[in-house]
Amino acid sequence: MGVIVVKVSGEVFDMSKTSPDSRITDVARQLVDIAEEGRRLVAVTGGGKMARLYIELGRKLGASEAELDEVGIEVTRLNARLLITSLSGIAHPVVPRTLDDVLLAHTTSRIVVTGGFQPGHSTNAVAALIAEGLKADLLINATDVDGIYDKDPKLYRDAKKYSVVRVQDLENMILSYESYAGTYELMDITALKIVARSKIPTIITKYTNILDATRGEDVGTKVI
Ligand code: UTP
Numbered sequence: 001m002g003v004i005v006v007k008v009s010g011e012v013f014d015m016s017k018t019s020p021d022s023r024i025t026d027v028a029r030q031l032v033d034i035a036e037e038g039r040r041l042v043a044v045t046g047g048g049k050m051a052r053l054y055i056e057l058g059r060k061l062g063a064s065e066a067e068l069d070e071v072g073i074e075v076t077r078l079n080a081r082l083l084i085t086s087l088s089g090i091a092h093p094v095v096p097r098t099l100d101d102v103l104l105a106h107t108t109s110r111i112v113v114t115g116g117f118q119p120g121h122s123t124n125a126v127a128a129l130i131a132e133g134l135k136a137d138l139l140i141n142a143t144d145v146d147g148i149y150d151k152d153p154k155l156y157r158d159a160k161k162y163s164v165v166r167v168q169d170l171e172n173m174i175l176s177y178e179s180y181a182g183t184y185e186l187m188d189i190t191a192l193k194i195v196a197r198s199k200i201p202t203i204i205t206k207y208t209n210i211l212d213a214t215r216g217e218d219v220g221t222k223v224i
Contacts, residue, residue, distance in 0.1 A: 002137035003040045004214055007127035010048020011144040012207050013079040028086040030211040031111055042102060042112045044127040045083055051075035069119030076115030076123050083113045102130050121190040128194035139200050141187060142207040147221030164222045167196045195223060
């Protein structure tokens, strides 16, 4: 029975936007459908805007980057709790805090939902590590846009989506970002290295397309 790891963008849980409850419920419904189709699942929740707001506040209070990462991790764990709640009963009830905890929880056959692990990377790296640890068939990075574009699709209407992107090209895009707490976008370099070394099939897509991605439909961008 194949394992799928889904990184759920913190955007889904963003309370400054309307109806976070229906976004969370929609993701939960897709995860239930995937489980009912016979796949084993681990979901990793991001921190999104709420994490960035907490990090911003902590930075004003003089926290170090590592401390700010810990603040971000706590927000990802809060989001994991919310997703566990909306998966009523079919998810492992506790948020694992390490890779070992995830591997152990996975033996229960329930959907496992986790957040961040440790400072210095993002929940994308966590998801990649878990996918590697469980020899997952598929890693889905479920974000707020349907894949990778040549420019920001929220700003440019003529932005073109790549259906496939090479790891090397993605690495070059990522290296042009700066790495501060709260700014690990798309896939951070750690996540990409893990995906590359273990050749984990990876799709970046919108969080409304998670189920379609598991069914092999033409959504998002594949990382090769
Ligand atoms: P995220 O991975 O959610 O970053 O972690 P993000 O950019 O907000 O991702 P999306 O938008 O939800 O998809 C939030 C912050 O928590 C810290 C980092 O500071 C990160 O920016 N973090 C998270 C860690 O330091 N380690 C982790 O394992 C996870």
